[in-house]
Amino acid sequence: MTHSNWIRRLLCALALTLGLCAGAQAQTTPIRALVLYDQPDSGPYAKLGMAYAIMLRNLLGHWNTTVDMKSVQSYTAGQVEQYSVTFYLGSYYDLPIPPAFLADAYGTTRKIVWFKNNLWQLAWHPSYAGFTAKYGFTFASLRGLDASPTATNPKPGFFDTVTYKTRPLTKYYVYDAATGAVNADPDVGVVQIFDTAKAQQLVPISNSRTGEVVPYVVKGGNFWYFADLPFSYIGPRDRYLVICDMLHDILGVDTPTRQRALVRLEDVSALVNQNSMTVLSNYLKSKSIPFGVATIPYYYDPLGAYNGGVSQTVRMTPTGVLARSLNYAIQNGGRIVLHGYTHQYSNWKNPHTGVSGDDYEFWDIVNNRVLPIDTVAAHKARIQAGVDELRRGGFTAFAWEPPHYQMSPNAYTAASQVPMNPLKPTNFTTWQRAVYYTSTTPNLSPTAANRDFAVGQFFPYIIQRDHYGQRILPENLGNIEYDIREVDPSSNFNYTWQDLKLNAENAKVVRDGFASFFFHPFWLEPEINKPGFQDLQSIINAIEALGYQWADASTL
Amino acid sequence: MNQRNLLAVAILSLSALHAAVAAPGPSQAARAPKVEDAHVDAAAALRRPEPPPVRAVVAPPRPLVETVVQPGLHKIEKHERLTDVLKARKRAGRSDRVTAD
Numbered sequence: 328m329t330h331s332n333w334i335r336r337l338l339c340a341l342a343l344t345l346g347l348c349a350g351a352q353a354q355t356t357p358i359r360a361l362v363l364y365d366q367p368d369s370g371p372y373a374k375l376g377m378a379y380a381i382m383l384r385n386l387l388g389h390w391n392t393t394v395d396m397k398s399v400q401s402y403t404a405g406q407v408e409q410y411s412v413t414f415y416l417g418s419y420y421d422l423p424i425p426p427a428f429l430a431d432a433y434g435t436t437r438k439i440v441w442f443k444n445n446l447w448q449l450a451w452h453p454s455y456a457g458f459t460a461k462y463g464f465t466f467a468s469l470r471g472l473d474a475s476p477t478a479t480n481p482k483p484g485f486f487d488t489v490t491y492k493t494r495p496l497t498k499y500y501v502y503d504a505a506t507g508a509v510n511a512d513p514d515v516g517v518v519q520i521f522d523t524a525k526a527q528q529l530v531p532i533s534n535s536r537t538g539e540v541v542p543y544v545v546k547g548g549n550f551w552y553f554a555d556l557p558f559s560y561i562g563p564r565d566r567y568l569v570i571c572d573m574l575h576d577i578l579g580v581d582t583p584t585r586q587r588a589l590v591r592l593e594d595v596s597a598l599v600n601q602n603s604m605t606v607l608s609n610y611l612k613s614k615s616i617p618f619g620v621a622t623i624p625y626y627y628d629p630l631g632a633y634n635g636g637v638s639q640t641v642r643m644t645p646t647g648v649l650a651r652s653l654n655y656a657i658q659n660g661g662r663i664v665l666h667g668y669t670h671q672y673s674n675w676k677n678p679h680t681g682v683s684g685d686d687y688e689f690w691d692i693v694n695n696r697v698l699p700i701d702t703v704a705a706h707k708a709r710i711q712a713g714v715d716e717l718r719r720g721g722f723t724a725f726a727w728e729p730p731h732y733q734m735s736p737n738a739y740t741a742a743s744q745v746p747m748n749p750l751k752p753t754n755f756t757t758w759q760r761a762v763y764y765t766s767t768t769p770n771l772s773p774t775a776a777n778r779d780f781a782v783g784q785f786f787p788y789i790i791q792r793d794h795y796g797q798r799i800l801p802e803n804l805g806n807i808e809y810d811i812r813e814v815d816p817s818s819n820f821n822y823t824w825q826d827l828k829l830n831a832e833n834a835k836v837v838r839d840g841f842a843s844f845f846f847h848p849f850w851l852e853p854e855i856n857k858p859g860f861q862d863l864q865s866i867i868n869a870i871e872a873l874g875y876q877w878a879d880a881s882t883l
Numbered sequence: 884m885n886q887r888n889l890l891a892v893a894i895l896s897l898s899a900l901h902a903a904v905a906a907p908g909p910s911q912a913a914r915a916p917k918v919e920d921a922h923v924d925a926a927a928a929l930r931r932p933e934p935p936p937v938r939a940v941v942a943p944p945r946p947l948v949e950t951v952v953q954p955g956l957h958k959i960e961k962h963e964r965l966t967d968v969l970k971a972r973k974r975a976g977r978s979d980r981v982t983a984d
Binding site for chain 1 (some may be wrong): 940942943944945946947948949950951952953954955956957963964965966967968969970971972974975977979980981982983984
């Protein structure tokens with residue numbers, strides 16, 4: 328070997344080593360992200376921007392990230408350089424943006440992601456006259472509903488359909504002819520691309536009435552633009568899935584396509600029908616599908632709603648019908664999820680009967696506010712009581728699921744601090760959709776000065792850390808429901824297995840997305856007289872046909 | 884929204900749009916002519932042309948139809964009543980009593 332060859336080989340080995348180290352570092356070093364939102368001094372929408380910021384922050388928790396949130400009004404010069412990517416959520420029409428942020432957003436080589444409003448303050452500003460030349464596109468106009476809806480023309484049209492990976496994702500729209508209210512977020516920022524060598528339309532949005540098409544997501548160099556705030560009126564068939572998936576590209580994290588499925592049997596308590604649980608466990612075992620069992624360990628009917636007016640309690644025992652059902656499920660692939668301590672609160676009707684499984688446990692739904700005792704310590708104690716009650720029957724859960732998917736901010740914080748399994752004291756996994764609030768003790772009255780917002784959010788993938796510090800396994804398809812108004816006039820809603828299938832089809836646009844749903848075993852009870860078991864099999868088969876792979880939630 | 888409210892919204896929106904277009908922006912207001920400007924030598928003005936006026940950034944017109952915007956899910960999809968099964972059992976002539984066994 329010549330001297331020069333030896334040096335060449337040494338340099339190659341060194342370069343390879345450095346390259347590998349760099350690759351490993353890219354996976355382990357948190358990505359720093361800044362989320363800026365609009366915060367006017369006052370008004371009914373002063374905190375709306377923060378609500379959107381929380382939702383984006385939650386999605387960013389899917390990756391190894393460090394996220395800071397602040398109002399754009401509090402931005403100080405140079406901050407964008409401290410982050411790999413800065414998001415600006417333009418939720419408030421023409422709210423003045425500090426010159427320091429305009430200058431930094433224009434001058435930086437870091438990634439900038441701008442949503443909807445106020446791009447004109449940058450793109451049309453004479454100090455940044457080179458905007459179009461630099462990024463290849465500019466802001467053109469705002470567009471909304473094509474006309475005011477009327478009783479005879481209830482849907483006059485707007486840019487309502489985002490097409491992503493060939494899937495049409497339709498924005499929510501409901502017009503109430505009686506009140507004239509339009510429940511929708513139809514406004515979009517329209518940009519015009521001038522130089523296709525610099526700017527690319529990544530995703531289009533179309534007006535299904537007129538056929539017009541404009542960019543929904545455009546990227547020019549390091550600058551990304553989304554035409555709307557993708558966090559309003561979200562749903563499992565909605566354009567929300569676009570930002571969920573495109574964050575992979577924005578953050579630059581190379582993620583292979585891997586799509587998995589989860590199923591959970593819901594609200595299993597002392598009311599359980601053991602035969603139904605046996606049928607379901609046998610079926611899922613026959614399909615080699617691991618499944619969650621959301622368990623309410625303590626049955627409580629404080630007002631005696633189903634006990635002749637006399638308070639009734641059914642505790643967990645190792646030999647009762649609940650324990651027998653759980654044991655059979657576990658033997659056949661079931662994994663226990665703690666679904667509340669009692670799944671009701673005190674001796675209240677909150678809001679229905681006060682009975683376990685009917686009511687909210689960690690949120691005053693009647694008054695839409697936190698419970699009278701709302702401390703992290705009190706909620707931790709209650710969740711721990713649920714853990715202990717399960718153990719009376721000899722069971723250990725691997726995850727927590729909030730009753731009725733809603734708790735107070737302090738209760739969510741508590742849930743992130745109570746391990747389900749004493750042998751795994753650092754495991755705080757939850758399995759849920761969640762509600763996020765713009766303060767710890769929110770005032771949600773629509774007429775309150777500086778009112779707060781509560782936003783429900785589902786996730787198409789695992790969130791390692793959300794706004795409250797929770798780790799969240801996704802539930803994104805919903806559940807099969809039947810109209811049983813003959814049993815209860817208010818239980819009058821159908822949600823079919825075909826609805827879940829459509830949700831699962833749309834969820835496929837997320838490269839590492841899940842098809843995750845839950846099912847109530849009581850739909851198998853003969854007294855209900857619905858094709859629950861048949862429909863469960865239909866959705867299971869449909870999810871498999873879509874290419875999802877069943878996963879054991881307790882191992883995720 | 885009834886016709887009268889729609890009309891009111893339209894008038895308010897048009898008024899706001901007119902005000903936004905007609906009113907000078909902050910930079911224009913700052914450049915209001917001063918008294919001494921009247922004494923500027925015309926020839927000097929030709930030698931030293933004014934810099935181009937700073938263009939105020941006037942926002943684009945806002946869409947006229949107001950809507951109710953809700954952040955997050957429009958429905959939580961989780962309000963089932965577990966005790967419906969007790970009602971169904973009772974309705975079918977079975978006991979709706981709950982026991983540990």
